[in-house]
Amino acid sequence: MGYRDSPRKTLTVPVSKGSKRKKIVRRLWAPPKWRDTLVISVIGSMSLIFIASLAIDRWQGSELQRTFSEAAARGRSALARVETLPETESKELAPGETYEYKDALPTSGPFDRRWPKNGFYREEIATRRLVSSLKHGNVVIYYDFPAPDTLGTLRRWTALFDRDWGGIVVVPKSGLGAAVVLTAWDKRLRLDPFDPAAAAAFIDTFTGPGYARR
Numbered sequence: 279m280g281y282r283d284s285p286r287k288t289l290t291v292p293v294s295k296g297s298k299r300k301k302i303v304r305r306l307w308a309p310p311k312w313r314d315t316l317v318i319s320v321i322g323s324m325s326l327i328f329i330a331s332l333a334i335d336r337w338q339g340s341e342l343q344r345t346f347s348e349a350a351a352r353g354r355s356a357l358a359r360v361e362t363l364p365e366t367e368s369k370e371l372a373p374g375e376t377y378e379y380k381d382a383l384p385t386s387g388p389f390d391r392r393w394p395k396n397g398f399y400r401e402e403i404a405t406r407r408l409v410s411s412l413k414h415g416n417v418v419i420y421y422d423f424p425a426p427d428t429l430g431t432l433r434r435w436t437a438l439f440d441r442d443w444g445g446i447v448v449v450p451k452s453g454l455g456a457a458v459v460l461t462a463w464d465k466r467l468r469l470d471p472f473d474p475a476a477a478a479a480f481i482d483t484f485t486g487p488g489y490a491r492r
Contacts, residue, residue, distance in 0.1 A: 368386055396439060
C-alpha cells in the first residue's frame with residue numbers, strides 16, 4: 279500500500295500589486311502551537327494530581343496501619359477476657375435448609391456455602407452466612423447504638439481488613455445497646471463500653487487462615 283498524504287487545504291492570497299497569486303498549502307490537521315501547549319499542560323497537571331492522590335492514599339493507609347498496630351499492642355491484656363465457647367456441629371447447609379442457632383451471636387455451627395464480602399454493613403445479615411464468614415478466618419463484629427466515633431473506627435478498620443480469609447465484617451444487631459461484640463470461630467469478646475485497643479488486639483489475633491475451619 280502506498281503512502282497516503284493527509285488532506286490539504288489550498289489558500290490563494292495576494293502577494294503584491296500586479297503579481298501573480300501565490301498558493302499556500304496547509305495541512306488541515308495541524309493544530310496551532312498554543313493548542314499543543316494547552317494539551318501538554320492539561321495532561322501534565324492531571325498526572326501530577328494522580329501521583330499526589332496515590333501518595334496521600336498510601337500515607338493514610340500506612341498511618342492507619344501504624345495506629346491499629348499500636349492499639350493492638352496496648353490491648354493484649356484484654357485477650358484474657360475472651361470467651362472460648364464449645365464448638366457445635368459444623369456442616370454446610372443445603373440450599374433451603376434451615377437451622378435454629380441456640381446462641382444469638384454464634385461462634386460455630388452449620389454454615390451457608392456463601393459468606394458476605396468483608397466490610398461495613400447497615401443492615402443485618404443472615405446468621406448462617408455470618409457463621410460461614412467465621413469459618414473462613416474472618417472476624418464478625420456486631421453493633422447496635424454505639425458512640426459515633428466507635429462506628430467511625432470500625433468503618434476505617436474495614437479498609438485494613440478487606441482480604442479474603444482474614445477480614446472483618448461489621449454488622450448491626452438489635453438489642454446490644456452501646457455494646458460491641460466481636461466474634462471469631464469459638465471466640466467472643468463483649469466490649470461495653472467499646473475499647474478500641476481490646477478490639478484491635480482481638481482482630482489482630484483471631485483473623486487469618488490459621489483460624490479458618492475447613
